Amino acid sequence: MRPFDYLRAESPDAAVQAAAAPETMFIAGGTNLLDLMKLEVLAPARLVDITRLDLGGIEADGDGLRIGALVPNSDLAADPRVRRDYPLLSRALLAGATGQLRNKATTGGNLLQRTRCYYFHDRDTPCNKRTLGDGCSAIHGVNRNHAILGTSEHCIATHPSDMAVALRALDAELELLSPNGSRRRVALADFYCLPGDTPHVENILEPGELITAVILPAPVGGRQIYRKVRDRASYAFALVSVAAAVRVEDGLIAHVALAFGGVAHMPWRDGAVEGFLQHQPPSPALFAEAASRLTAQARGFGANDFKIPLLQRTLAAVLAEATEVTA
Amino acid sequence: MKRHAKIDGPQTDRRLDGMAQGVLGQPLDRPDGPLKVTGRATYAAEVRLDRMVHGVLVRAPRVGTLNGFDTERVRGMAGVLAVLTEGLPRNSAQGAIAKSPPGNEGKAQYVGQPVALVVAETLEQATHAAWTLEVGIMPSIPVINPHAAPTEFPEKKQRDLGDLEAAMAEAAATLDETYHTPTLSSAPMEPHASIAEWDGERLTLHGAYQMLKFNRKQLAEALGIDPSAVRVLAPYVGGGFGSKLGISAEAVGAALAARMLGRPVSVVMHRRQVFEMTTRRSQTQQRIRLAADVDGHLLGIGHDALVSNLPGETFSEPVQQGTDFNYAAPNRKVVHEVARLNLIACGSVRAPGEAVGVTMFEVAMDEMAHRLNLDPVEFRLRNIPDHDPLDGKPFSSNMLAQALTEGAQRFGWRHQPPRSRREGEWWIGTGMSAAVRVNMLTESEARVTLTPEGRAKVETDMTDIGTGTYAILTQIAAEMLGLPVAQVETVLGDTDLPPASGSGGSFGAASSGSSVYLACLEIRSQIAARLGIAEEDLTLKDGHAIHANRTIPLSQILDAPITTEGHVEPGDSGKIARNATYGAHFAEVAVNDVTGETRVRRMLGTYACGRVLNVKTATSQCHGGLIWGIGMALTEELIHDPRDGHAVNRDLAEFHIPVNRDVPDLEVYLLPERDDWANPIQSKGIGELSICGAGASVINAIHAACGVRIRDLPATPDKVLAGLMQIES
Ligand SMILES: Cc1cc2nc3c(=O)[nH]c(=O)nc-3n(C[C@H](O)[C@H](O)[C@H](O)COP(=O)(O)OP(=O)(O)OC[C@H]3O[C@@H](n4cnc5c(N)ncnc54)[C@H](O)[C@@H]3O)c2cc1C
Numbered sequence A: 001m002r003p004f005d006y007l008r009a010e011s012p013d014a015a016v017q018a019a020a021a022p023e024t025m026f027i028a029g030g031t032n033l034l035d036l037m038k039l040e041v042l043a044p045a046r047l048v049d050i051t052r053l054d055l056g057g058i059e060a061d062g063d064g065l066r067i068g069a070l071v072p073n074s075d076l077a078a079d080p081r082v083r084r085d086y087p088l089l090s091r092a093l094l095a096g097a098t099g100q101l102r103n104k105a106t107t108g109g110n111l112l113q114r115t116r117c118y119y120f121h122d123r124d125t126p127c128n129k130r131t132l133g134d135g136c137s138a139i140h141g142v143n144r145n146h147a148i149l150g151t152s153e154h155c156i157a158t159h160p161s162d163m164a165v166a167l168r169a170l171d172a173e174l175e176l177l178s179p180n181g182s183r184r185r186v187a188l189a190d191f192y193c194l195p196g197d198t199p200h201v202e203n204i205l206e207p208g209e210l211i212t213a214v215i216l217p218a219p220v221g222g223r224q225i226y227r228k229v230r231d232r233a234s235y236a237f238a239l240v241s242v243a244a245a246v247r248v249e250d251g252l253i254a255h256v257a258l259a260f261g262g263v264a265h266m267p268w269r270d271g272a273v274e275g276f277l278q279h280q281p282p283s284p285a286l287f288a289e290a291a292s293r294l295t296a297q298a299r300g301f302g303a304n305d306f307k308i309p310l311l312q313r314t315l316a317a318v319l320a321e322a323t324e325v326t327a
Numbered sequence B: 001m002k003r004h005a006k007i008d009g010p011q012t013d014r015r016l017d018g019m020a021q022g023v024l025g026q027p028l029d030r031p032d033g034p035l036k037v038t039g040r041a042t043y044a045a046e047v048r049l050d051r052m053v054h055g056v057l058v059r060a061p062r063v064g065t066l067n068g069f070d071t072e073r074v075r076g077m078a079g080v081l082a083v084l085t086e087g088l089p090r091n092s093a094q095g096a097i098a099k100s101p102p103g104n105e106g107k108a109q110y111v112g113q114p115v116a117l118v119v120a121e122t123l124e125q126a127t128h129a130a131w132t133l134e135v136g137i138m139p140s141i142p143v144i145n146p147h148a149a150p151t152e153f154p155e156k157k158q159r160d161l162g163d164l165e166a167a168m169a170e171a172a173a174t175l176d177e178t179y180h181t182p183t184l185s186s187a188p189m190e191p192h193a194s195i196a197e198w199d200g201e202r203l204t205l206h207g208a209y210q211m212l213k214f215n216r217k218q219l220a221e222a223l224g225i226d227p228s229a230v231r232v233l234a235p236y237v238g239g240g241f242g243s244k245l246g247i248s249a250e251a252v253g254a255a256l257a258a259r260m261l262g263r264p265v266s267v268v269m270h271r272r273q274v275f276e277m278t279t280r281r282s283q284t285q286q287r288i289r290l291a292a293d294v295d296g297h298l299l300g301i302g303h304d305a306l307v308s309n310l311p312g313e314t315f316s317e318p319v320q321q322g323t324d325f326n327y328a329a330p331n332r333k334v335v336h337e338v339a340r341l342n343l344i345a346c347g348s349v350r351a352p353g354e355a356v357g358v359t360m361f362e363v364a365m366d367e368m369a370h371r372l373n374l375d376p377v378e379f380r381l382r383n384i385p386d387h388d389p390l391d392g393k394p395f396s397s398n399m400l401a402q403a404l405t406e407g408a409q410r411f412g413w414r415h416q417p418p419r420s421r422r423e424g425e426w427w428i429g430t431g432m433s434a435a436v437r438v439n440m441l442t443e444s445e446a447r448v449t450l451t452p453e454g455r456a457k458v459e460t461d462m463t464d465i466g467t468g469t470y471a472i473l474t475q476i477a478a479e480m481l482g483l484p485v486a487q488v489e490t491v492l493g494d495t496d497l498p499p500a501s502g503s504g505g506s507f508g509a510a511s512s513g514s515s516v517y518l519a520c521l522e523i524r525s526q527i528a529a530r531l532g533i534a535e536e537d538l539t540l541k542d543g544h545a546i547h548a549n550r551t552i553p554l555s556q557i558l559d560a561p562i563t564t565e566g567h568v569e570p571g572d573s574g575k576i577a578r579n580a581t582y583g584a585h586f587a588e589v590a591v592n593d594v595t596g597e598t599r600v601r602r603m604l605g606t607y608a609c610g611r612v613l614n615v616k617t618a619t620s621q622c623h624g625g626l627i628w629g630i631g632m633a634l635t636e637e638l639i640h641d642p643r644d645g646h647a648v649n650r651d652l653a654e655f656h657i658p659v660n661r662d663v664p665d666l667e668v669y670l671l672p673e674r675d676d677w678a679n680p681i682q683s684k685g686i687g688e689l690s691i692c693g694a695g696a697s698v699i700n701a702i703h704a705a706c707g708v709r710i711r712d713l714p715a716t717p718d719k720v721l722a723g724l725m726q727i728e729s
């Protein structure tokens, strides 16, 4: 680990000002950052510790909820309002990592955790995300856990968060504080970037910008499901995951929100697929068609080809469960 | 006084059965348990010495000729004391070999090879400097594909009996399938660690090793000094599974650096280095052929294996070791081929050979049972040989039939056609497999002291690698000397003590146990002599000698402590009779029809391992074996990059060992057995038996559940899904 300066921020404003300096990073739970620093994949010269800031707490926000950026994953999953009104979020959190990690991991840090691409974690192999222009080792290498949607020739990494997938289905927004003191709200839908030819850019945060809270809109009701397919029963990242909030009224799908994990550089959502399902009577044929539309543009790179049928099947099964329609 | 026994034939006196203390076999808690769970047992990496500094190993980032290091820059970094680029071994020493591991001859022969050691005042400084050190390499093209590599056929590992081809041509039913197992890693919980300290010409190494008497010689030769100048201490070892049989680069590096700097040096491997710089289990390709008559009697068995290792390594995964004697068949052929690859060195990993060989063979047996339309348990029962199928010698004991029958009954085994049970999205099925594993005895010595106050001390350089050695040696001595276990102290893991077998090959308990038994037998003889009676007529219990209605406290018999030594050696016994252990595995799995995910719902194992020394630690070993089986079947694979062969997923987030939620209730039943041919305590190995074939029961259960036959391990969802989709179309 490269030696670094450590600074404990006393206020959000002080934190963002300090973090605007070059080679500076925030540290929250440290469960992702420290691992990457030990591997010298990340080597900041300065860490700004935000854990003493007053950014905890889960509060009502109109009809919705305002979740402080420092709320631990465990607390968020256990919150009674979250469990009652946004069960999808609670389930996604509990499907991630382990109890110990969830106790340390924060809401803000979870959103910004880095890809689990093997090569990104290995300084001895080329990776465009680490050093732009070096090439992508995964495209012709081991890519079993890589993306099938929204990839580019420069990077095929996935975003590994389960929580982010749930938040995407729930239409969450982020509250950001910039070093110049201004605050802005950004929909999670507009927060992450596809790799394109800038795979090192993963989101729209400006240098030094701090996530202060996540805002959930009013609950949508209906059936909520988070289904994570993984290599072992716990403590493994998603091969594919599906977050669904579905409400059926009078035999028709009245509301449907679907987000997908393990398949893209960001939690994936496809408005056209939701539009296709909207106002339709649920049926296996409808689900199969939705699944095939979802993956129309999907592309595998060898070892991850299986994710295409896996995603289709998992989506169809989740829709069947949510609408209580079986074949 | 020393009691020596060379085991040339059956040991029929079964003296242990005549003892009175009643502690042997009991589920005694580990005497070292409280120390471990309260953090007071000091493992190598926790040793803190005055003026100690830290070394960190540097890996070769590619294969080629080593071409200089930018040591200047690194030497100038904060805290850096030394950069060592000479003298490190290419890879770990193999087990039970008294020779130094090979040097690197100026080459990086695999990605991940240790090529330098950076030493600094603090671990953090050394780590950063190690990351910074540039390794100059003139790259060459690595050979990583076993099919495009130079291969060898070790003479001793080929078998050709009768005419397999003719048997295949004439048989009523045949099978000819090819199976693959991936590179596996032992991934012990404790990383490899060495703390070296010199006192003049004498070296003390606090290490994490399994076989100290060999480790001492390996290290001495690597350093060019006499073994008598080396002391290795390893009182507590956090798992080894073969990866700590021989010394690795961290031991040599720590010793060299400590000598150079005149300060103690600690070198602890990073988890990622454990995957690369110690040994792996070779990937295997196994072609299995079976020929049977209409009644399901095997006529021919063929088992061809392609394994790999680095050039020059003598070890090759003995895939077909169990095939030599598992089932009867007059025509047998075994081809054993070793590809020389530029990949991480291969060595023994828990049950080398049978772990993967029996597992895939038992999958083939399941396939064959289906072709014959036979219950797989019955198919196996029909093919149990009544003597060694290779050379006709008798079995010392063959408990396979009992294990199969008892296991089937306890599990509630019912043979059903595939795809006959479904719960929602989940297919449910059960599978079984046999377990076989060679049993060995190796030379071992121990010293036992009994005091007039009725306290005993057992001393040997034997190791406890989490297996329970402290418990069982304590129990053997307590049983033989008639003492409550609290009165017996066992001291292990120090080469200043009598040299033991070490832990490996499941021979540790029986071998070191026999040496303790012999030393105690000698003490008993001396006590009997003082009483003027025969040893057989002496009863020792609770610190008293009992003879002819007289109960005499030890203090009235002994005026000073008695110290004796026991020494056991293998003799002709193993040559006259085939010595092995047997068992059976049963598993119930659920396979998700949508995703191909497999979850094990319950698992049961029955095992015969001779005399059980401690039912708790023996059962615990079997739990471990079953869990390894789950991992081998479903999740574990060290993935090599297709271009340079480096281990891609070399951490515990991505090398998937089973976690608690993957492991259901495990049931273990140990069959009563005494194997007189094995050794004077009639006990055999258990640690490895329970992994041999365990994974096959899971793979066979997947087939029974959903009809998908997995021939390439592990059965990850992608592979099962491909099979499900094939059945659907
Ligand atoms: C072995 C392992 C398994 C895991 N399995 C899963 C899994 O199955 N599913 C899953 O979803 N996750 C998993 N995780 C990831 C885990 O959820 C993340 O590590 C965790 O959520 C990160 O939160 P943190 O607070 O520790 O972030 P940190 O490590 O402190 O920070 C992560 C990044 O976020 C930045 N940051 C943190 N807070 C803020 C803020 N408020 N504003 C701006 N920037 C900020 C930091 O600068 C850093 O770049 C796993 C992790 C490990 C180690």
Ligand code: SF4
Pocket (backbone or CB within 6 Å): A115, A117, A118, A119, A120, A126, A127, A128, A129, A130, A135, A136, A137, A138, A139, A154, A155, A156, A157, A199
């Ligand atoms: S997929 Fe992305 S993160 Fe992985 S090697 Fe390629 S560029 Fe790097």
